[in-house]
Amino acid sequence: MSQCPICEKHEKKKDVLFENENWVITHGPLGSQLLGYVYLEPKRHVENWSDFSETELVELGPLIKKIELSLKELIHLDRLYSVTISEAVRHIHFHLIPRGNTTFVRGIPLIEQATQQKALNENEIEQVELETFKEKFKSTLLL
Numbered sequence: 361m362s363q364c365p366i367c368e369k370h371e372k373k374k375d376v377l378f379e380n381e382n383w384v385i386t387h388g389p390l391g392s393q394l395l396g397y398v399y400l401e402p403k404r405h406v407e408n409w410s411d412f413s414e415t416e417l418v419e420l421g422p423l424i425k426k427i428e429l430s431l432k433e434l435i436h437l438d439r440l441y442s443v444t445i446s447e448a449v450r451h452i453h454f455h456l457i458p459r460g461n462t463t464f465v466r467g468i469p470l471i472e473q474a475t476q477q478k479a480l481n482e483n484e485i486e487q488v489e490l491e492t493f494k495e496k497f498k499s500t501l502l503l
């Protein structure tokens with residue numbers, strides 16, 4: 361579908377951390393200031409839960425588990441938030457938001473920090489650090 365930023369992103373195959381036949385995992389933006397904040401998106405343009413295929417749904421749970429296990433290898437993960445709103449961008453997508461065990465911000469403010477890039481400490485994480493993290497994350501996702 362044209363005009364869908366997620367479908368467009370998938371066409372460009374940019375910044376993909378992991379993909380299989382049905383799903384794509386990419387990292388969130390630097391503006392969120394959260395290492396390990398990822399998007400899990402179906403490759404197909406799916407707007408409603410009832411439009412998912414059985415296969416897509418069967419793969420969903422294990423992928424979230426894989427993301428959590430990979431994050432645990434890389435950061436001191438206390439909670440992994442899973443949020444899907446898909447309002448502004450209707451292509452269903454999951455925000456998987458890690459909260460480390462030393463993170464002061466939690467709950468809704470952390471979800472806002474991630475999804476609306478409202479970081480309290482704006483420049484704590486630099487681009488180069490994010491890129492290094494993404495490479496490590498990519499390799500743990502393949503295990």
Ligand SMILES: [Zn+2]
Pocket residue numbers: 361364365366367368404405406451
């Ligand atoms: Zn789409």
